[in-house]
Amino acid sequence: xxxxxxxxxxxxxxxxxxxxxxxxxxxxxxxxxxxxxxxxxxxxxxxxxxxxxxxxxxxxxxxxxxxxxxxxxxxxxxxxxxxxxxxxxxxxxxxxxxxxxxxxxxx
Amino acid sequence: xxxxxxxxxxxxxxxxxxxxxxxxxxxxxxxxxxxxxxxxxxxxxxxxxxxxxxxxxxxxxxxxxxxxxxxxxxxxxxxxxxxxxxxxxxxxxxxxxxxxxxxxxxxxxxxxxxxx
Numbered sequence: 190x191x192x193x194x195x196x197x198x199x200x201x202x203x204x205x206x207x208x209x210x211x212x213x214x215x216x217x218x219x220x221x222x223x224x225x226x227x228x229x230x231x232x233x234x235x236x237x238x239x240x241x242x243x244x245x246x247x248x249x250x251x252x253x254x255x256x257x258x259x260x261x262x263x264x265x266x267x268x269x270x271x272x273x274x275x276x277x278x279x280x281x282x283x284x285x286x287x288x289x290x291x292x293x294x295x296x
Numbered sequence: 297x298x299x300x301x302x303x304x305x306x307x308x309x310x311x312x313x314x315x316x317x318x319x320x321x322x323x324x325x326x327x328x329x330x331x332x333x334x335x336x337x338x339x340x341x342x343x344x345x346x347x348x349x350x351x352x353x354x355x356x357x358x359x360x361x362x363x364x365x366x367x368x369x370x371x372x373x374x375x376x377x378x379x380x381x382x383x384x385x386x387x388x389x390x391x392x393x394x395x396x397x398x399x400x401x402x403x404x405x406x407x408x409x410x411x412x
Contacts, residue, residue, distance in 0.1 A: 232402035
């Protein structure tokens, strides 16, 4: 299985801050990477797919980059509704695997 | 707008079989791939498997010996069966649609607790 490792596990930030979350795959996955946002009691919500493509309806302050083994999710200017847990997922090969999550908290 | 809704027992006894159904509305199940994913505090998000509308399946090797995913096109539903459950199978179970690159529509999730 491909292991996905996110860092940091948690981060504290303020509204208006720029935040970057990283995800590393244990082997190359080309651009087969997605990012999800999850709030308590809800299902994950797709933000980014193919490493850098913004899902329809997702605000442009979210962006993704990377290929191969190293990827980043950037939120350019945090809004109150962005405080949540973020997960990366690889869909390069089965079983599709997720990172352990990064919890974004209000400072 | 496609919507998915999980249903099934919230409590299952150890060694028994967990059975869940996902009802799809707003679109036909007779296309695309349909998946099950679970989330537990201990193991995070874990992909269980998928079924294609043709009936072909693919399962996580870690669960393959215990998992069956099936399709009922007449009811626009697909189902999950997980046999010989233990406390480690306690999780929130999600159904989702897979479009080759993305899991774009998810159910709200249903908590299944394995306990006697």
